[in-house]
Amino acid sequence: MSDWTDPTIPVSCGAVLLDEQGRLLILRPTYKSGWTIPGGVMEADGETPWEACRREVLEETGIEVTDGRLAVVDTRGAKRDEQLGIRFLFHCGTVTRRQAGRIRLQEEEIAEHRFAPVEEALSLLRKRVRRRVAAALEADGGCVYLEDGQRRDEVG
Numbered sequence: 001m002s003d004w005t006d007p008t009i010p011v012s013c014g015a016v017l018l019d020e021q022g023r024l025l026i027l028r029p030t031y032k033s034g035w036t037i038p039g040g041v042m043e044a045d046g047e048t049p050w051e052a053c054r055r056e057v058l059e060e061t062g063i064e065v066t067d068g069r070l071a072v073v074d075t076r077g078a079k080r081d082e083q084l085g086i087r088f089l090f091h092c093g094t095v096t097r098r099q100a101g102r103i104r105l106q107e108e109e110i111a112e113h114r115f116a117p118v119e120e121a122l123s124l125l126r127k128r129v130r131r132r133v134a135a136a137l138e139a140d141g142g143c144v145y146l147e148d149g150q151r152r153d154e155v156g
Contacts, residue, residue, distance in 0.1 A: 010085045013053040014039025015065060015092045016136050019100055023115035026124060027060060030111045035124040037133060049088040057092070061113065062104035068092040071136035074146040076128065089132045
């Protein structure tokens, strides 16, 4: 009988949210540089990726997400100083003007938010997040599989 341990792989889940003009909701975190989208780490207490996405959006913005579709699964390869990670990105549709007016940021984690035109938002996002969001917006209703932000042609 061989010894083995359960693998511990960090999983994070994010949300693509657009306003009625098609602009992307982006957030500027307090704890790292650059801009990102709503989302964060999945809890190890049995939380699913969809539950983590919904919880993180609610915590960070006060927006209650009720609908979404899985748009991207990305694996971040293990590096010298980083562990293998899995990233789920859900396209969660449109934030109404009313919802946008009620955004309440999680002050200890989020410094500011804005809805930016997609091209501008992509230029502001951190590189890894940018690649996932771009793939999600190009997915046209499907789901895209990425490895380190790059499509794998053999996985359709």
